[in-house]
Amino acid sequence: GSEAFPQYFALLNAWLLDAGGVEPITEAHPARGIHASPSGPSHPDLFLLCSSPETADFAGRAGVGMVFAEFIARTDGGPAVSAYRAAFSPSAFRQAGWAAVATIALAAETTEAAERLAAPMRASALAGLDGPGADGERPRFPRIEDALAFLEARRDDPRLAGVKARAIVGDPQTVRRGLAQRAEATGADELFVMAVGPDLDSRVRSLELIRAG
Structure with missing residues:
Protein backbone atom coordinates (compact mmCIF):
# COMPACT_ATOMS: atom_id res chain seq x y z
CA GLY A 1 0.00 0.00 0.00
CA SER A 2 0.94 3.66 -0.36
CA GLU A 3 1.52 3.93 3.40
CA ALA A 4 4.38 1.42 3.21
CA PHE A 5 5.96 2.77 0.04
CA PRO A 6 8.31 5.30 1.72
CA GLN A 7 9.76 2.57 3.94
CA TYR A 8 10.36 0.18 1.04
CA PHE A 9 11.77 3.02 -1.04
CA ALA A 10 14.22 3.83 1.77
CA LEU A 11 15.31 0.18 1.87
CA LEU A 12 15.96 0.21 -1.88
CA ASN A 13 18.07 3.34 -1.45
CA ALA A 14 20.01 1.74 1.37
CA TRP A 15 20.80 -1.41 -0.63
CA LEU A 16 21.99 0.60 -3.64
CA LEU A 17 24.17 2.93 -1.60
CA ASP A 18 25.56 0.04 0.43
CA ALA A 19 26.47 -1.91 -2.73
CA GLY A 20 28.29 1.15 -4.08
CA GLY A 21 30.16 1.73 -0.83
CA VAL A 22 28.61 5.18 -0.43
CA GLU A 23 26.64 4.55 2.77
CA PRO A 24 27.33 1.06 4.20
CA ILE A 25 24.47 -0.64 6.00
CA THR A 26 25.32 -0.77 9.70
CA GLU A 27 24.38 -3.29 12.35
CA ALA A 28 21.76 -0.84 13.61
CA HIS A 29 19.97 -0.79 10.25
CA PRO A 30 16.78 -2.90 9.80
CA ALA A 31 18.35 -4.44 6.67
CA ARG A 32 21.60 -5.45 8.36
CA GLY A 33 23.10 -8.57 6.85
CA ILE A 34 21.19 -8.18 3.57
CA HIS A 35 23.34 -6.80 0.77
CA ALA A 36 22.67 -6.11 -2.90
CA SER A 37 24.86 -7.95 -5.37
CA PRO A 38 27.02 -7.28 -7.26
CA SER A 39 28.83 -4.60 -5.30
CA GLY A 40 31.21 -2.14 -6.88
CA PRO A 41 32.62 1.37 -6.93
CA SER A 42 29.35 2.94 -8.04
CA HIS A 43 25.59 2.54 -7.88
CA PRO A 44 22.74 3.01 -10.37
CA ASP A 45 21.13 6.39 -10.61
CA LEU A 46 17.61 6.38 -9.21
CA PHE A 47 14.43 7.82 -10.70
CA LEU A 48 10.83 7.76 -9.53
CA LEU A 49 8.05 7.38 -12.10
CA CYS A 50 5.30 9.74 -10.95
CA SER A 51 1.70 10.31 -11.94
CA SER A 52 0.75 13.19 -9.63
CA PRO A 53 2.27 16.34 -8.10
CA GLU A 54 2.20 14.54 -4.74
CA THR A 55 4.48 11.72 -5.90
CA ALA A 56 6.69 14.27 -7.66
CA ASP A 57 7.00 16.12 -4.36
CA PHE A 58 8.06 12.83 -2.72
CA ALA A 59 10.74 12.32 -5.40
CA GLY A 60 12.05 15.82 -4.78
CA ARG A 61 12.25 15.36 -1.04
CA ALA A 62 14.00 12.01 -1.58
CA GLY A 63 16.61 13.69 -3.75
CA VAL A 64 16.22 11.39 -6.75
CA GLY A 65 15.35 11.98 -10.40
CA MET A 66 11.70 12.29 -11.41
CA VAL A 67 9.86 11.18 -14.55
CA PHE A 68 6.23 12.26 -14.84
CA ALA A 69 4.10 9.81 -16.83
CA GLU A 70 1.65 11.93 -18.80
CA PHE A 71 0.53 8.78 -20.63
CA ILE A 72 -0.67 7.32 -17.32
CA ALA A 73 -1.89 10.43 -15.53
CA ARG A 74 -3.69 11.81 -18.61
CA THR A 75 -2.79 15.31 -17.48
CA ASP A 76 -0.12 17.91 -18.09
CA GLY A 77 3.23 17.35 -16.38
CA GLY A 78 3.94 21.01 -15.60
CA PRO A 79 2.48 21.06 -12.06
CA ALA A 80 4.38 17.88 -11.15
CA VAL A 81 7.68 19.29 -12.42
CA SER A 82 7.09 22.47 -10.40
CA ALA A 83 6.24 20.47 -7.28
CA TYR A 84 9.38 18.37 -7.71
CA ARG A 85 11.67 21.37 -8.10
CA ALA A 86 10.13 23.16 -5.10
CA ALA A 87 10.62 20.10 -2.91
CA PHE A 88 14.03 18.97 -4.11
CA SER A 89 16.66 18.32 -1.46
CA PRO A 90 20.18 17.10 -2.36
CA SER A 91 20.96 13.48 -1.53
CA ALA A 92 23.64 10.85 -2.05
CA PHE A 93 22.06 10.20 -5.47
CA ARG A 94 22.16 13.73 -6.87
CA GLN A 95 23.00 17.25 -5.84
CA ALA A 96 20.71 18.96 -8.35
CA GLY A 97 17.18 18.11 -9.42
CA TRP A 98 16.42 16.44 -12.75
CA ALA A 99 12.88 16.17 -14.07
CA ALA A 100 11.56 14.50 -17.21
CA VAL A 101 8.14 14.12 -18.76
CA ALA A 102 7.06 10.95 -20.59
CA THR A 103 4.48 11.68 -23.27
CA ILE A 104 2.86 10.03 -26.29
CA ALA A 105 3.86 10.99 -29.83
Missing part, protein backbone atom coordinates in the same frame (compact mmCIF):
# COMPACT_ATOMS: atom_id res chain seq x y z
CA LEU A 106 3.23 9.54 -33.27
CA ALA A 107 4.84 10.85 -36.46
CA ALA A 108 4.34 9.76 -40.05
CA GLU A 109 5.41 11.18 -43.41
CA THR A 110 2.21 13.22 -43.65
CA THR A 111 -0.37 14.51 -41.20
CA GLU A 112 -3.05 12.45 -42.92
CA ALA A 113 -1.02 9.25 -42.52
CA ALA A 114 -0.33 10.01 -38.87
CA GLU A 115 -4.01 10.65 -38.13
CA ARG A 116 -4.89 7.32 -39.73
CA LEU A 117 -2.24 5.43 -37.75
CA ALA A 118 -3.43 7.09 -34.53
CA ALA A 119 -7.01 5.83 -34.97
CA PRO A 120 -6.61 2.51 -33.05
CA MET A 121 -4.98 4.31 -30.10
CA ARG A 122 -7.71 6.93 -29.97
CA ALA A 123 -10.55 4.48 -30.43
CA SER A 124 -9.21 2.25 -27.65
CA ALA A 125 -8.77 5.22 -25.31
CA LEU A 126 -12.28 6.54 -26.00
CA ALA A 127 -13.88 3.11 -25.65
CA GLY A 128 -11.95 2.58 -22.44
CA LEU A 129 -13.66 5.59 -20.90
CA ASP A 130 -16.92 3.65 -21.13
CA GLY A 131 -15.47 0.89 -18.97
CA PRO A 132 -15.07 -2.80 -19.85
CA GLY A 133 -17.27 -4.41 -22.47
CA ALA A 134 -19.87 -7.11 -21.95
CA ASP A 135 -17.09 -9.70 -21.78
CA GLY A 136 -15.31 -7.76 -19.06
CA GLU A 137 -12.45 -6.82 -21.38
CA ARG A 138 -11.36 -3.38 -22.54
CA PRO A 139 -12.29 -2.90 -26.21
CA ARG A 140 -9.36 -2.98 -28.65
CA PHE A 141 -9.10 -2.10 -32.32
CA PRO A 142 -6.40 -4.11 -34.10
CA ARG A 143 -7.69 -2.99 -37.53
CA ILE A 144 -7.38 0.66 -38.53
CA GLU A 145 -10.64 0.50 -40.50
CA ASP A 146 -12.57 -0.62 -37.43
CA ALA A 147 -11.03 2.15 -35.36
CA LEU A 148 -11.88 4.78 -37.96
CA ALA A 149 -15.48 3.56 -38.12
CA PHE A 150 -15.79 3.67 -34.34
CA LEU A 151 -14.38 7.20 -34.17
CA GLU A 152 -16.69 8.37 -36.95
CA ALA A 153 -19.70 6.99 -35.10
CA ARG A 154 -18.54 8.78 -31.93
CA ARG A 155 -17.37 12.00 -33.56
CA ASP A 156 -19.74 14.08 -31.41
CA ASP A 157 -18.54 12.53 -28.13
CA PRO A 158 -17.35 15.49 -26.00
CA ARG A 159 -14.55 13.35 -24.57
CA LEU A 160 -12.90 12.85 -27.95
CA ALA A 161 -11.09 16.19 -27.83
CA GLY A 162 -9.44 15.20 -24.57
CA VAL A 163 -8.39 11.84 -26.00
CA LYS A 164 -6.77 13.57 -28.98
CA ALA A 165 -4.98 16.05 -26.72
CA ARG A 166 -3.20 13.22 -24.91
CA ALA A 167 -0.84 12.59 -27.85
CA ILE A 168 1.20 14.68 -30.25
CA VAL A 169 0.29 13.39 -33.72
CA GLY A 170 1.29 14.66 -37.16
CA ASP A 171 4.06 14.96 -39.70
CA PRO A 172 7.65 15.04 -38.35
CA GLN A 173 7.89 18.83 -38.17
CA THR A 174 4.58 19.10 -36.31
CA VAL A 175 5.56 16.43 -33.79
CA ARG A 176 9.03 17.85 -33.15
CA ARG A 177 7.53 21.31 -32.68
CA GLY A 178 4.92 19.89 -30.31
CA LEU A 179 7.57 18.10 -28.26
CA ALA A 180 9.66 21.26 -28.00
CA GLN A 181 6.60 23.17 -26.84
CA ARG A 182 5.81 20.44 -24.29
CA ALA A 183 9.34 20.59 -22.88
CA GLU A 184 9.20 24.38 -22.58
CA ALA A 185 5.70 24.46 -21.10
CA THR A 186 6.41 21.82 -18.45
CA GLY A 187 9.96 22.94 -17.63
CA ALA A 188 11.25 19.39 -18.10
CA ASP A 189 14.96 18.71 -18.50
CA GLU A 190 14.19 15.86 -20.90
CA LEU A 191 11.26 14.21 -22.68
CA PHE A 192 10.62 10.50 -23.00
CA VAL A 193 8.55 9.58 -26.04
CA MET A 194 6.18 6.65 -25.74
CA ALA A 195 6.00 5.16 -29.22
CA VAL A 196 2.51 4.34 -30.41
CA GLY A 197 1.09 2.96 -33.63
CA PRO A 198 -0.91 -0.05 -34.83
CA ASP A 199 2.20 -2.20 -35.42
CA LEU A 200 5.92 -2.34 -34.69
CA ASP A 201 6.94 -0.92 -38.07
CA SER A 202 4.86 2.23 -37.60
CA ARG A 203 6.25 2.75 -34.09
CA VAL A 204 9.85 2.35 -35.21
CA ARG A 205 9.28 4.62 -38.20
CA SER A 206 7.69 7.23 -35.95
CA LEU A 207 10.76 7.33 -33.73
CA GLU A 208 13.04 7.51 -36.75
CA LEU A 209 11.14 10.48 -38.15
CA ILE A 210 11.17 12.30 -34.80
CA ARG A 211 14.90 11.65 -34.33
CA ALA A 212 15.77 12.77 -37.86
CA GLY A 213 15.11 16.37 -36.95
Whole structure:
Protein backbone atom coordinates (compact mmCIF):
# COMPACT_ATOMS: atom_id res chain seq x y z
CA GLY A 1 0.00 0.00 0.00
CA SER A 2 0.94 3.66 -0.36
CA GLU A 3 1.52 3.93 3.40
CA ALA A 4 4.38 1.42 3.21
CA PHE A 5 5.96 2.77 0.04
CA PRO A 6 8.31 5.30 1.72
CA GLN A 7 9.76 2.57 3.94
CA TYR A 8 10.36 0.18 1.04
CA PHE A 9 11.77 3.02 -1.04
CA ALA A 10 14.22 3.83 1.77
CA LEU A 11 15.31 0.18 1.87
CA LEU A 12 15.96 0.21 -1.88
CA ASN A 13 18.07 3.34 -1.45
CA ALA A 14 20.01 1.74 1.37
CA TRP A 15 20.80 -1.41 -0.63
CA LEU A 16 21.99 0.60 -3.64
CA LEU A 17 24.17 2.93 -1.60
CA ASP A 18 25.56 0.04 0.43
CA ALA A 19 26.47 -1.91 -2.73
CA GLY A 20 28.29 1.15 -4.08
CA GLY A 21 30.16 1.73 -0.83
CA VAL A 22 28.61 5.18 -0.43
CA GLU A 23 26.64 4.55 2.77
CA PRO A 24 27.33 1.06 4.20
CA ILE A 25 24.47 -0.64 6.00
CA THR A 26 25.32 -0.77 9.70
CA GLU A 27 24.38 -3.29 12.35
CA ALA A 28 21.76 -0.84 13.61
CA HIS A 29 19.97 -0.79 10.25
CA PRO A 30 16.78 -2.90 9.80
CA ALA A 31 18.35 -4.44 6.67
CA ARG A 32 21.60 -5.45 8.36
CA GLY A 33 23.10 -8.57 6.85
CA ILE A 34 21.19 -8.18 3.57
CA HIS A 35 23.34 -6.80 0.77
CA ALA A 36 22.67 -6.11 -2.90
CA SER A 37 24.86 -7.95 -5.37
CA PRO A 38 27.02 -7.28 -7.26
CA SER A 39 28.83 -4.60 -5.30
CA GLY A 40 31.21 -2.14 -6.88
CA PRO A 41 32.62 1.37 -6.93
CA SER A 42 29.35 2.94 -8.04
CA HIS A 43 25.59 2.54 -7.88
CA PRO A 44 22.74 3.01 -10.37
CA ASP A 45 21.13 6.39 -10.61
CA LEU A 46 17.61 6.38 -9.21
CA PHE A 47 14.43 7.82 -10.70
CA LEU A 48 10.83 7.76 -9.53
CA LEU A 49 8.05 7.38 -12.10
CA CYS A 50 5.30 9.74 -10.95
CA SER A 51 1.70 10.31 -11.94
CA SER A 52 0.75 13.19 -9.63
CA PRO A 53 2.27 16.34 -8.10
CA GLU A 54 2.20 14.54 -4.74
CA THR A 55 4.48 11.72 -5.90
CA ALA A 56 6.69 14.27 -7.66
CA ASP A 57 7.00 16.12 -4.36
CA PHE A 58 8.06 12.83 -2.72
CA ALA A 59 10.74 12.32 -5.40
CA GLY A 60 12.05 15.82 -4.78
CA ARG A 61 12.25 15.36 -1.04
CA ALA A 62 14.00 12.01 -1.58
CA GLY A 63 16.61 13.69 -3.75
CA VAL A 64 16.22 11.39 -6.75
CA GLY A 65 15.35 11.98 -10.40
CA MET A 66 11.70 12.29 -11.41
CA VAL A 67 9.86 11.18 -14.55
CA PHE A 68 6.23 12.26 -14.84
CA ALA A 69 4.10 9.81 -16.83
CA GLU A 70 1.65 11.93 -18.80
CA PHE A 71 0.53 8.78 -20.63
CA ILE A 72 -0.67 7.32 -17.32
CA ALA A 73 -1.89 10.43 -15.53
CA ARG A 74 -3.69 11.81 -18.61
CA THR A 75 -2.79 15.31 -17.48
CA ASP A 76 -0.12 17.91 -18.09
CA GLY A 77 3.23 17.35 -16.38
CA GLY A 78 3.94 21.01 -15.60
CA PRO A 79 2.48 21.06 -12.06
CA ALA A 80 4.38 17.88 -11.15
CA VAL A 81 7.68 19.29 -12.42
CA SER A 82 7.09 22.47 -10.40
CA ALA A 83 6.24 20.47 -7.28
CA TYR A 84 9.38 18.37 -7.71
CA ARG A 85 11.67 21.37 -8.10
CA ALA A 86 10.13 23.16 -5.10
CA ALA A 87 10.62 20.10 -2.91
CA PHE A 88 14.03 18.97 -4.11
CA SER A 89 16.66 18.32 -1.46
CA PRO A 90 20.18 17.10 -2.36
CA SER A 91 20.96 13.48 -1.53
CA ALA A 92 23.64 10.85 -2.05
CA PHE A 93 22.06 10.20 -5.47
CA ARG A 94 22.16 13.73 -6.87
CA GLN A 95 23.00 17.25 -5.84
CA ALA A 96 20.71 18.96 -8.35
CA GLY A 97 17.18 18.11 -9.42
CA TRP A 98 16.42 16.44 -12.75
CA ALA A 99 12.88 16.17 -14.07
CA ALA A 100 11.56 14.50 -17.21
CA VAL A 101 8.14 14.12 -18.76
CA ALA A 102 7.06 10.95 -20.59
CA THR A 103 4.48 11.68 -23.27
CA ILE A 104 2.86 10.03 -26.29
CA ALA A 105 3.86 10.99 -29.83
CA LEU A 106 3.23 9.54 -33.27
CA ALA A 107 4.84 10.85 -36.46
CA ALA A 108 4.34 9.76 -40.05
CA GLU A 109 5.41 11.18 -43.41
CA THR A 110 2.21 13.22 -43.65
CA THR A 111 -0.37 14.51 -41.20
CA GLU A 112 -3.05 12.45 -42.92
CA ALA A 113 -1.02 9.25 -42.52
CA ALA A 114 -0.33 10.01 -38.87
CA GLU A 115 -4.01 10.65 -38.13
CA ARG A 116 -4.89 7.32 -39.73
CA LEU A 117 -2.24 5.43 -37.75
CA ALA A 118 -3.43 7.09 -34.53
CA ALA A 119 -7.01 5.83 -34.97
CA PRO A 120 -6.61 2.51 -33.05
CA MET A 121 -4.98 4.31 -30.10
CA ARG A 122 -7.71 6.93 -29.97
CA ALA A 123 -10.55 4.48 -30.43
CA SER A 124 -9.21 2.25 -27.65
CA ALA A 125 -8.77 5.22 -25.31
CA LEU A 126 -12.28 6.54 -26.00
CA ALA A 127 -13.88 3.11 -25.65
CA GLY A 128 -11.95 2.58 -22.44
CA LEU A 129 -13.66 5.59 -20.90
CA ASP A 130 -16.92 3.65 -21.13
CA GLY A 131 -15.47 0.89 -18.97
CA PRO A 132 -15.07 -2.80 -19.85
CA GLY A 133 -17.27 -4.41 -22.47
CA ALA A 134 -19.87 -7.11 -21.95
CA ASP A 135 -17.09 -9.70 -21.78
CA GLY A 136 -15.31 -7.76 -19.06
CA GLU A 137 -12.45 -6.82 -21.38
CA ARG A 138 -11.36 -3.38 -22.54
CA PRO A 139 -12.29 -2.90 -26.21
CA ARG A 140 -9.36 -2.98 -28.65
CA PHE A 141 -9.10 -2.10 -32.32
CA PRO A 142 -6.40 -4.11 -34.10
CA ARG A 143 -7.69 -2.99 -37.53
CA ILE A 144 -7.38 0.66 -38.53
CA GLU A 145 -10.64 0.50 -40.50
CA ASP A 146 -12.57 -0.62 -37.43
CA ALA A 147 -11.03 2.15 -35.36
CA LEU A 148 -11.88 4.78 -37.96
CA ALA A 149 -15.48 3.56 -38.12
CA PHE A 150 -15.79 3.67 -34.34
CA LEU A 151 -14.38 7.20 -34.17
CA GLU A 152 -16.69 8.37 -36.95
CA ALA A 153 -19.70 6.99 -35.10
CA ARG A 154 -18.54 8.78 -31.93
CA ARG A 155 -17.37 12.00 -33.56
CA ASP A 156 -19.74 14.08 -31.41
CA ASP A 157 -18.54 12.53 -28.13
CA PRO A 158 -17.35 15.49 -26.00
CA ARG A 159 -14.55 13.35 -24.57
CA LEU A 160 -12.90 12.85 -27.95
CA ALA A 161 -11.09 16.19 -27.83
CA GLY A 162 -9.44 15.20 -24.57
CA VAL A 163 -8.39 11.84 -26.00
CA LYS A 164 -6.77 13.57 -28.98
CA ALA A 165 -4.98 16.05 -26.72
CA ARG A 166 -3.20 13.22 -24.91
CA ALA A 167 -0.84 12.59 -27.85
CA ILE A 168 1.20 14.68 -30.25
CA VAL A 169 0.29 13.39 -33.72
CA GLY A 170 1.29 14.66 -37.16
CA ASP A 171 4.06 14.96 -39.70
CA PRO A 172 7.65 15.04 -38.35
CA GLN A 173 7.89 18.83 -38.17
CA THR A 174 4.58 19.10 -36.31
CA VAL A 175 5.56 16.43 -33.79
CA ARG A 176 9.03 17.85 -33.15
CA ARG A 177 7.53 21.31 -32.68
CA GLY A 178 4.92 19.89 -30.31
CA LEU A 179 7.57 18.10 -28.26
CA ALA A 180 9.66 21.26 -28.00
CA GLN A 181 6.60 23.17 -26.84
CA ARG A 182 5.81 20.44 -24.29
CA ALA A 183 9.34 20.59 -22.88
CA GLU A 184 9.20 24.38 -22.58
CA ALA A 185 5.70 24.46 -21.10
CA THR A 186 6.41 21.82 -18.45
CA GLY A 187 9.96 22.94 -17.63
CA ALA A 188 11.25 19.39 -18.10
CA ASP A 189 14.96 18.71 -18.50
CA GLU A 190 14.19 15.86 -20.90
CA LEU A 191 11.26 14.21 -22.68
CA PHE A 192 10.62 10.50 -23.00
CA VAL A 193 8.55 9.58 -26.04
CA MET A 194 6.18 6.65 -25.74
CA ALA A 195 6.00 5.16 -29.22
CA VAL A 196 2.51 4.34 -30.41
CA GLY A 197 1.09 2.96 -33.63
CA PRO A 198 -0.91 -0.05 -34.83
CA ASP A 199 2.20 -2.20 -35.42
CA LEU A 200 5.92 -2.34 -34.69
CA ASP A 201 6.94 -0.92 -38.07
CA SER A 202 4.86 2.23 -37.60
CA ARG A 203 6.25 2.75 -34.09
CA VAL A 204 9.85 2.35 -35.21
CA ARG A 205 9.28 4.62 -38.20
CA SER A 206 7.69 7.23 -35.95
CA LEU A 207 10.76 7.33 -33.73
CA GLU A 208 13.04 7.51 -36.75
CA LEU A 209 11.14 10.48 -38.15
CA ILE A 210 11.17 12.30 -34.80
CA ARG A 211 14.90 11.65 -34.33
CA ALA A 212 15.77 12.77 -37.86
CA GLY A 213 15.11 16.37 -36.95
